Amino acid sequence: MNAEIKVEAGGLELATPVVLASGCAGYGDEWLELVDLDAVGAVVLKGVSLEPWPGNAPPRIAEAPAGVINAVGLENVGLDTLVREKLPALDGLPCKVVANVVGRSRDEYRDVCSALAAERRVDALELNVSCPNVEARGMAFCADAEGLRDLVADCRDVAGKPLWVKLAPMVTDIVAVARAALDGGADALTIANTVPAMAVNVEARRAVLGNVYGGLSGPAIRPINLRLVHVVYKETGADLIASGGVDGWRAAAAYILAGARAVQVGTALFDNPGAPAEIVAGLKEYVKREMFDGLSFLVGKLRGDRK
Amino acid sequence: MTYVREIATVIANDADGDARMLRLGALRIAAAARPFQFVLAKVPAAGFMLRRPLSIFDAGDEEIELLIRPVSEGTGRLCRLAPGESCDLTGPFGREFDVPEDSVFVAGGIGVAGIFFALATAARSGRKAALVYGARTGAQLYAGRQLGDLAVDVTSVTEDGSSGLKGLAADFIPGIPSAETKLMSRALKEDLPPYRRAVIACGPRAMYVALHKILGDDARWYALMEERMACGVGACRSCAVPVREPAGSYVAACEEGPLVDAAAVDWGRLGEEI
Numbered sequence: 050m051n052a053e054i055k056v057e058a059g060g061l062e063l064a065t066p067v068v069l070a071s072g073c074a075g076y077g078d079e080w081l082e083l084v085d086l087d088a089v090g091a092v093v094l095k096g097v098s099l100e101p102w103p104g105n106a107p108p109r110i111a112e113a114p115a116g117v118i119n120a121v122g123l124e125n126v127g128l129d130t131l132v133r134e135k136l137p138a139l140d141g142l143p144c145k146v147v148a149n150v151v152g153r154s155r156d157e158y159r160d161v162c163s164a165l166a167a168e169r170r171v172d173a174l175e176l177n178v179s180c181p182n183v184e185a186r187g188m189a190f191c192a193d194a195e196g197l198r199d200l201v202a203d204c205r206d207v208a209g210k211p212l213w214v215k216l217a218p219m220v221t222d223i224v225a226v227a228r229a230a231l232d233g234g235a236d237a238l239t240i241a242n243t244v245p246a247m248a249v250n251v252e253a254r255r256a257v258l259g260n261v262y263g264g265l266s267g268p269a270i271r272p273i274n275l276r277l278v279h280v281v282y283k284e285t286g287a288d289l290i291a292s293g294g295v296d297g298w299r300a301a302a303a304y305i306l307a308g309a310r311a312v313q314v315g316t317a318l319f320d321n322p323g324a325p326a327e328i329v330a331g332l333k334e335y336v337k338r339e340m341f342d343g344l345s346f347l348v349g350k351l352r353g354d355r356k
Numbered sequence: 357m358t359y360v361r362e363i364a365t366v367i368a369n370d371a372d373g374d375a376r377m378l379r380l381g382a383l384r385i386a387a388a389a390r391p392f393q394f395v396l397a398k399v400p401a402a403g404f405m406l407r408r409p410l411s412i413f414d415a416g417d418e419e420i421e422l423l424i425r426p427v428s429e430g431t432g433r434l435c436r437l438a439p440g441e442s443c444d445l446t447g448p449f450g451r452e453f454d455v456p457e458d459s460v461f462v463a464g465g466i467g468v469a470g471i472f473f474a475l476a477t478a479a480r481s482g483r484k485a486a487l488v489y490g491a492r493t494g495a496q497l498y499a500g501r502q503l504g505d506l507a508v509d510v511t512s513v514t515e516d517g518s519s520g521l522k523g524l525a526a527d528f529i530p531g532i533p534s535a536e537t538k539l540m541s542r543a544l545k546e547d548l549p550p551y552r553r554a555v556i557a558c559g560p561r562a563m564y565v566a567l568h569k570i571l572g573d574d575a576r577w578y579a580l581m582e583e584r585m586a587c588g589v590g591a592c593r594s595c596a597v598p599v600r601e602p603a604g605s606y607v608a609a610c611e612e613g614p615l616v617d618a619a620a621v622d623w624g625r626l627g628e629e630i
């Protein structure tokens with residue numbers, strides 16, 4: 050049915066290039082009645098840590114120009130509950146399942162990956178490396194290329210399934226960070242996470258978010274992440290999954306032309322739970338109209354790019 | 357739970373003080389709607405990234421009503437929807453809740469929108485229902501006509517005394533000693549009788565703080581929690597309400613609420629008024 054838009058990305062065969070982004074798609078089944086999962090290639094679950102994390106003080110979300118700023122703070126049920134209660138509920142899901150992993154230390158990432166390796170309902174793992182590393186004075190894992198390579202290599206050793214690494218957009222040298230993750234053994238890179246941001250309520254003279262700072266998502270960050278995808282694709286040719294402001298088929302097509310094999314949809318679900326189905330329909334039309342053999346033929350095919 | 361997305365049609369948009377009562381044709385949401393549930397309404401204009409949570413004021417067979425106070429741009433735009441225009445809704449979200457027999461409802465201002473459906477359901481099934489309805493001033497006591505149509509005992513209270521009794525709603529809950537009586541009884545070293553009726557409240561945070569103070573820890577009361585929301589389905593964890601157990605944790609208002617057992621809430625960690 051979706052032959053023309055089937056893609057292979059990060060070691061997975063995806064029925065469509067639309068992936069639901071971590072943190073916006075809960076534990077995979079919350080949206081069942083509103084989002085057409087037949088239009089979805091994979092769902093990335095909420096980031097999971099070894100123990101439950103409570104998350105940040107409210108308010109946790111603020112509207113911004115063309116985006117939202119969230120400071121949910123990686124609230125999650127923890128590994129045990131994920132395995133015991135959440136994964137079994139996903140048996141009938143028509144798409145692939147990717148578990149997103151967070152941690153405060155290298156050991157924590159490795160332990161979570163190693164436990165998830167045995168879970169048959171998990172088709173791939175995605176490491177969120179934007180978290181602060183308590184062993185490195187709270188510096189984000191992706192801020193240190195060498196440390197990142199070792200972290201990914203540790204996880205690669207135990208993961209036993211495709212491993213995606215989700216990068217942060219605000220790094221000095223995205224190509225160096227991307228290479229480090231690939232050297233560590235990543236099968237694909239998700240580019241990228243939210244952009245650090247804040248909002249102020251001038252009447253109350255207070256930051257809107259309980260945590261003061263949060264991460265900006267939505268169309269506001271699309272041009273930024275689009276460039277990152279393009280740069281990393283040109284320099285590494287790796288399998289890339291784009292994330293940031295995908296709200297329609299044009300945004301998806303732009304990322305694919307820039308070098309992504311699949312796109313994640315997060316914030317757009319809130320406004321329009323029909324977005325995944327609309328994107329799939331739009332991409333099918335596009336492929337047909339432009340007379341391409343299939344969507345995967347379009348990956349990185351920006352005119353004017355040097356080979 | 358059944359959630360749907362439905363493009364509703366505006367049937368009527370009537371003034372109610374500074375708020376608007378919207379009547380919408382929404383077959384599927386009307387059929388599924390239960391008291392205390394809410395919808396997420398898409399703001400009918402470009403540039404809004406989040407839908408607005410709105411309580412289902414009342415529901416019939418094919419229609420629902422929303423009572424909306426225009427506090428800023430999103431609600432302002434929704435209040436200008438004209439009959440014949442459409443409105444993109446998702447819902448109904450939130451948990452159903454069995455109202456204990458003989459409960460007292462307490463509403464503050466626009467908060468009447470969150471409890472009217474439950475109150476009306478109780479009254480229409482012939483149960484005794486009482487409402488203490490407070491506001492800053494008489495103009496912010498909404499739904500006068502709709503409340504008048506119900507066989508409900510309504511006590512109106514305003515802070516400025518412009519309508520009904522003067523003071524705070526929390527001080528006039530039948531059978532609950534007011535802050536003043538409590539002080540007096542302490543002065544006289546008298547015990548107050550234990551209070552057994554459940555209180556169901558919807559209003560601003562200041563009202564919950566007052567209720568928490570007056571009802572103490574032994575009363576059975578439930579509060580409708582207004583938190584910022586994005587998904588409504590429990591997926592994004594935006595709508596966090598701090599709870600006591602486990603210590604330091606949160607529940608999602610859209611999933612566990614929006615009406616929550618006040619005894620479970622960690623009032624000290626509640627965010628500022630949003």
Ligand SMILES: Cc1cc2nc3c(=O)[nH]c(=O)nc-3n(C[C@H](O)[C@H](O)[C@H](O)COP(=O)(O)OP(=O)(O)OC[C@H]3O[C@@H](n4cnc5c(N)ncnc54)[C@H](O)[C@@H]3O)c2cc1C
Nearest residue numbers: 406409410411423424425428429430431469582583584630
């Ligand atoms: C479960 C629930 C039921 C509600 N029922 C009603 C109702 O029946 N009638 C009514 O008039 N209002 C109701 N509200 C409040 C209403 O959602 C807000 O007034 C509205 O979201 C404000 O939008 P705005 O664009 O006008 O304000 P802005 O301040 O511009 O909104 C900015 C952002 O903050 C959010 N926000 C602002 N205030 C609130 C608030 N009090 N609660 C939740 N989110 C907020 C908005 O949704 C938006 O995402 C309810 C809220 C909740 C959570």
Ligand SMILES: Cc1cc2nc3c(=O)[nH]c(=O)nc-3n(C[C@H](O)[C@H](O)[C@H](O)COP(=O)(O)O)c2cc1C
Nearest residue numbers: 070071072096119177266267292293294314315316
């Ligand atoms: C409410 C919310 C929660 C999020 N939680 C996570 C998370 O737990 N792990 C993660 O890797 N990314 C998380 N993200 C980032 C998204 O997965 C996505 O990468 C980002 O929002 C950009 O894409 P978008 O514009 O389509 O939302 C979250 C985003 C939002 C809006």
Ligand code: FES
Nearest residue numbers: 586588590593610
């Ligand atoms: S609004 Fe997303 S979890 Fe409640």
